[in-house]
Amino acid sequence: MTTTATTDVISLRDITKAFPGVIANDRVSLDIVGGQVHCLLGENGAGKSTLISILAGMQQPDSGSIAIGGKTVDISSPKVAVDYGIGVVHQHSTLVPAFTVLENLMLGDTGVLQNKKQAAERLEELADLLGVQIDPHALTSDLGLGQQQQVEIAKAMWKGSRLLVLDEPTSMLTPQAIEHLGESIARVKAQGLAVVLITHKLREAYAMGDCVTILRGGRNVGHIGVDELASYSEKQAQDAILSAMFGDDLGAAGSDPTAADLEEAAELAGATEATRETRAIDFETRPVRLELRGVTSRAGGRDIEAEDVTLTVHEGEILGIAGIDGHGQAALAEVVAGQRSAVSGTVLFDGVDITRSGVRGRQQLGVRYVTDDRLHEGTVGSMSVALNLVIKRIGQKPFWKAGRIQQKAVDAEATRLIDEYGIRTPSAATRAGTLSGGNIQKILLARELTNGARLVVVNKPTYGLDLKTVHLVREILIEFAAQGGSVLLLSTDLDELIELSHRIEVISRGSLVGGVVNDGAGTAEKVGHYMTGAIEGTD
Amino acid sequence: MTTADLKTPVTPNLPGSNQAGAAQRFAQGFIRSVVPVLLALIVSGLVMLAIGASPLEFFAGVWKYGITGSNWQRSLSLMAPLLIVAVGLIVAFRGQLWNLGYNGQYLLGAVVASGLGPILFDVMPAFLATLVIFVVAVLTGAVWSLIPAILKARYGTNEIITSLVMSFIAVGVVNLLIKGVFKDPGTSTPQTAVIPDSDLLPYIPGTEIHIGFVIAIVLAVVAQYVFSRTSFGLRVDIFGASPKAARHVGLNSTWMVILLFALSSGLIAFAGSVDILGQFSYQRADWDPRYGDAVMPLVFLARFRPVAAIPFVAFYAVLATGGTLAAQQAGLNVDFLLVIVGLILLFMTITEYIGDRRRLGQSYLPPGLKRTVLQPFRRASERNSA
Numbered sequence: 050m051t052t053t054a055t056t057d058v059i060s061l062r063d064i065t066k067a068f069p070g071v072i073a074n075d076r077v078s079l080d081i082v083g084g085q086v087h088c089l090l091g092e093n094g095a096g097k098s099t100l101i102s103i104l105a106g107m108q109q110p111d112s113g114s115i116a117i118g119g120k121t122v123d124i125s126s127p128k129v130a131v132d133y134g135i136g137v138v139h140q141h142s143t144l145v146p147a148f149t150v151l152e153n154l155m156l157g158d159t160g161v162l163q164n165k166k167q168a169a170e171r172l173e174e175l176a177d178l179l180g181v182q183i184d185p186h187a188l189t190s191d192l193g194l195g196q197q198q199q200v201e202i203a204k205a206m207w208k209g210s211r212l213l214v215l216d217e218p219t220s221m222l223t224p225q226a227i228e229h230l231g232e233s234i235a236r237v238k239a240q241g242l243a244v245v246l247i248t249h250k251l252r253e254a255y256a257m258g259d260c261v262t263i264l265r266g267g268r269n270v271g272h273i274g275v276d277e278l279a280s281y282s283e284k285q286a287q288d289a290i291l292s293a294m295f296g297d298d299l300g301a302a303g304s305d306p307t308a309a310d311l312e313e314a315a316e317l318a319g320a321t322e323a324t325r326e327t328r329a330i331d332f333e334t335r336p337v338r339l340e341l342r343g344v345t346s347r348a349g350g351r352d353i354e355a356e357d358v359t360l361t362v363h364e365g366e367i368l369g370i371a372g373i374d375g376h377g378q379a380a381l382a383e384v385v386a387g388q389r390s391a392v393s394g395t396v397l398f399d400g401v402d403i404t405r406s407g408v409r410g411r412q413q414l415g416v417r418y419v420t421d422d423r424l425h426e427g428t429v430g431s432m433s434v435a436l437n438l439v440i441k442r443i444g445q446k447p448f449w450k451a452g453r454i455q456q457k458a459v460d461a462e463a464t465r466l467i468d469e470y471g472i473r474t475p476s477a478a479t480r481a482g483t484l485s486g487g488n489i490q491k492i493l494l495a496r497e498l499t500n501g502a503r504l505v506v507v508n509k510p511t512y513g514l515d516l517k518t519v520h521l522v523r524e525i526l527i528e529f530a531a532q533g534g535s536v537l538l539l540s541t542d543l544d545e546l547i548e549l550s551h552r553i554e555v556i557s558r559g560s561l562v563g564g565v566v567n568d569g570a571g572t573a574e575k576v577g578h579y580m581t582g583a584i585e586g587t588d
Numbered sequence: 589m590t591t592a593d594l595k596t597p598v599t600p601n602l603p604g605s606n607q608a609g610a611a612q613r614f615a616q617g618f619i620r621s622v623v624p625v626l627l628a629l630i631v632s633g634l635v636m637l638a639i640g641a642s643p644l645e646f647f648a649g650v651w652k653y654g655i656t657g658s659n660w661q662r663s664l665s666l667m668a669p670l671l672i673v674a675v676g677l678i679v680a681f682r683g684q685l686w687n688l689g690y691n692g693q694y695l696l697g698a699v700v701a702s703g704l705g706p707i708l709f710d711v712m713p714a715f716l717a718t719l720v721i722f723v724v725a726v727l728t729g730a731v732w733s734l735i736p737a738i739l740k741a742r743y744g745t746n747e748i749i750t751s752l753v754m755s756f757i758a759v760g761v762v763n764l765l766i767k768g769v770f771k772d773p774g775t776s777t778p779q780t781a782v783i784p785d786s787d788l789l790p791y792i793p794g795t796e797i798h799i800g801f802v803i804a805i806v807l808a809v810v811a812q813y814v815f816s817r818t819s820f821g822l823r824v825d826i827f828g829a830s831p832k833a834a835r836h837v838g839l840n841s842t843w844m845v846i847l848l849f850a851l852s853s854g855l856i857a858f859a860g861s862v863d864i865l866g867q868f869s870y871q872r873a874d875w876d877p878r879y880g881d882a883v884m885p886l887v888f889l890a891r892f893r894p895v896a897a898i899p900f901v902a903f904y905a906v907l908a909t910g911g912t913l914a915a916q917q918a919g920l921n922v923d924f925l926l927v928i929v930g931l932i933l934l935f936m937t938i939t940e941y942i943g944d945r946r947r948l949g950q951s952y953l954p955p956g957l958k959r960t961v962l963q964p965f966r967r968a969s970e971r972n973s974a
Contacts, residue, residue, distance in 0.1 A: 388835050408838030418836070426832040432825070440826065441837050444819040452818045 057118030064113035073099035075267040086244045088258035092515050095264040097247050105137045106130035136205025137214040146190035175203045179233045195226030214245045224577040255286050263293040323544035327527050335363035338535040339504050344394035346384040353377040356559040367536040369550030371576050377559030378539040382508045386418035387411040415503030419493045427493045430482020434474050435463035437481045438496050470495040487518030504535040555579040621889045624939050628931035646918040654910025661796050663909040668800035669863040674883045674897045675811050676855030682892050683848040684828040689751035690856050690880030692758025697725040697857025699762045701864035702871035703770035706781040714787045729857025730850035737849035741842040766873040778873035789866040798866035811894040885933045
């Protein structure tokens with residue numbers, strides 16, 4: 050087991066991969082060179098993930114070829130990919146939480162007997178290379194996310210790596226942990242390995258990348274070479290990338306993109322530092338709409354529960370909850386929506402104790418919930434768009450009379466909401482599961498925000514959406530708050546929280562560990578500080 | 589099977605939705621439902637040939653003893669319990685609850701009729717006694733399902749195992765009852781007293797089909813209406829599609845599991861009591877017709893639509909009625925009917941798998957195999973182009 054870093058170029062030629070109804074990759078060609086960080090940019094659905102799974106041997110291209118050092122190779126399975134030294138760090142953790150670091154790293158070993166000694170030596174070698182310290186005998190569930198990611202990188206490079214692919218590595222990390230990651234990537238690069246970094250944040254692409262390839266609609270629409278990128282200022286690089294990323298979408302037909310368009314696109318693509326966009330409100334004059342007093346939840350599952358949470362949301366306020374994914378956000382959202390019961394504490398809505406009332410009771414009071422699991426929880430994919438729009442009002446007039454569905458009333462309501470929220474669907478009778486993620490999210494928003502909504506809990510509202518819809522969803526939430534609605538915004542996207550929230554609380558292991566009033570610069574660092582302090586210990 | 593039956597969608601379609609799509613879906617559903625049955629019949633014919641029996645003779649026998657003369661009436665009588673069991677299974681299956689305790693539930697309902705019948709018919713009018721028997725049978729079935737249902741709702745225990753185990757216990761309890769308190773003292777064999785013909789369910793005028801058949805058809809139609817048009821049906825479908833979504837829209841999933849299990853089990857027990865009061869008039873120990881085993885693949889073929897289950901159940905009723913005699917004539921064991929049911933299940937799975945692969949636009953062949961097979965041809969074409 051040695052690091053078989055070579056300077057062989059990995060070249061992808063005319064890679065095409067089609068799925069029913071969509072061409073995920075359309076004759077994509079690119080060269081990945083050792084000792085360089087190759088940034089792959091593009092919106093959701095641009096074909097980045099497909100390209101990566103082809104490289105990793107999880108999918109086979111319909112046509113096109115991959116060559117390593119000029120020799121055509123057939124990456125027919127993940128094992129073959131590993132043998133060629135291609136290691137992938139996926140966006141979501143693939144570590145077994147109940148195993149130690151060393152056990153996780155040895156998962157792919159094929160020998161009959163475990164060779165722990167050799168494995169420990171290899172880990173030391175890799176830790177040295179990455180410039181990190183990893184305790185081989187710690188349980189992975191005890192590690193912070195930043196450290197878990199280092200373990201993932203070590204795992205990807207375990208069999209000796211030629212290429213390291215990082216799929217949106219920063220999406221879960223605090224600003225501090227992102228810095229650590231940057232240092233590790235630089236060291237890996239210095240060893241002569243090729244690195245492919247997938248991101249949708251321009252800032253990171255410019256800071257960490259040596260060259261940039263932009264995908265749009267499955268095609269390679271732009272490439273900025275090493276020398277070119279080095280010669281650009283940050284602003285120039287941004288403009289070049291943005292016009293490739295958005296193409297004709299920027300500005301009116303034919304004309305050059307206006308400055309305003311560019312600015313908006315830049316903001317969406319995470320090029321600039323986020324700033325708050327909601328109007329300031331005076332907390333003193335606003336009545337409290339939602340109040341949680343020492344709420345602890347229980348559901349009997351393995352989720353992290355909300356522990357002793359105390360918070361208030363005022364009328365017209367957006368309260369952001371920041372935190373690493375899976376730290377009790379779902380429990381907090383569900384305990385407010387009424388889907389999960391509180392074993393202690395009280396939930397007050399407009400001063401009335403609603404701790405004991407269920408989902409439907411709270412729904413009628415105006416408490417709404419846009420869940421992060423749009424496909425399986427928020428909608429029933431096999432049912433029509435129309436039914437999904439009234440699914441929270443089953444049995445209520447005018448849609449049901451004496452238990453019998455009133456198709457006309459349902460259709461009328463569906464047509465109204467489809468128009469109002471611009472849900473793109475062939476018809477109201479189309480099955481919801483066939484729509485795009487963005488349109489499904491619009492169904493959820495349309496359903497939750499109408500008919501007397503007063504407080505809406507939104508969990509990761511823009512996760513996995515295309516940038517235009519992201520923008521639209523944020524506008525809808527800002528507008529809702531401006532009309533006097535209250536929003537409890539749970540998100541893992543720090544930029545989003547800063548853009549929308551009046552105040553930000555940080556959640557960790559189910560408890561709120563600190564709050565920041567979002568007024569001016571430095572919020573991100575303060576929030577990041579709370580997150581780091583709570584999660585990684587004080588280092 | 590009329591077009592309207594199968595077209596009744598799980599989710600009500602809106603007027604003006606594209607007709608072509610609906611027609612195509614119907615055609616696909618039809619093919620997927622009928623092809624496995626045809627394939628099963630063909631292959632069972634081959635199996636018959638292989639073991640030296642004549643498939644032609646067998647199928648001719650099925651036709652002769654299942655349909656011709658007044659035999660069709662026996663087939664329709666058999667349809668009554670089969671169809672009620674089918675509706676019972678559909679109620680649970682639509683909520684993605686796999687109630688496999690049907691044999692025990694059926695026998696419990698049967699023993700309520702055969703055990704209480706001789707006692708009740710003596711002391712009250714036949715009409716009232718029948719009603720009491722039906723109610724007690726349904727309640728017995730419902731109560732029997734409480735243990736699997738509560739275990740499922742409360743602890744997420746796999747209901748397939750618990751309902752099966754409860755079924756075995758029920759079979760034992762039923763046999764104990766027939767050999768004990770319900771035993772007819774007048775005979776030496778362990779069986780219940782025979783209910784006189786005058787107390788049994790009346791025939792449809794002009795036929796020898798008991799009205800259990802009408803009850804079964806009405807149940808299927810009502811169930812179809814409830815599932816496709818009412819708020820309760822929609823709730824069941826949401827619960828079946830995704831328990832998470834059900835929780836999200838505020839359904840009480842504990843209550844839903846218990847209710848669906850009770851309905852399903854109660855209906856299946858009802859089928860047992862109808863069968864005794866309509867057909868058998870007494871019950872022997874260790875008797876178990878295992879209707880559920882045969883009906884289960886049929887409800888899958890009907891896509892859990894009660895009305896669509898009617899033709900499949902009718903098909904099986906003819907096969908079972910005619911097949912018993914036909915099998916003997918063709919020199920086959922009666923259990924050969926279950927071979928045909930098994931083949932239907934097998935081909936159903938295969939058709940489903942192929943259909944899914946096709947819909948996803950994928951090849952029948954796994955990618956690795958395909959490449960290996962195509963490799964020589966590709967080389968040849970490269971040589972040609974060079």
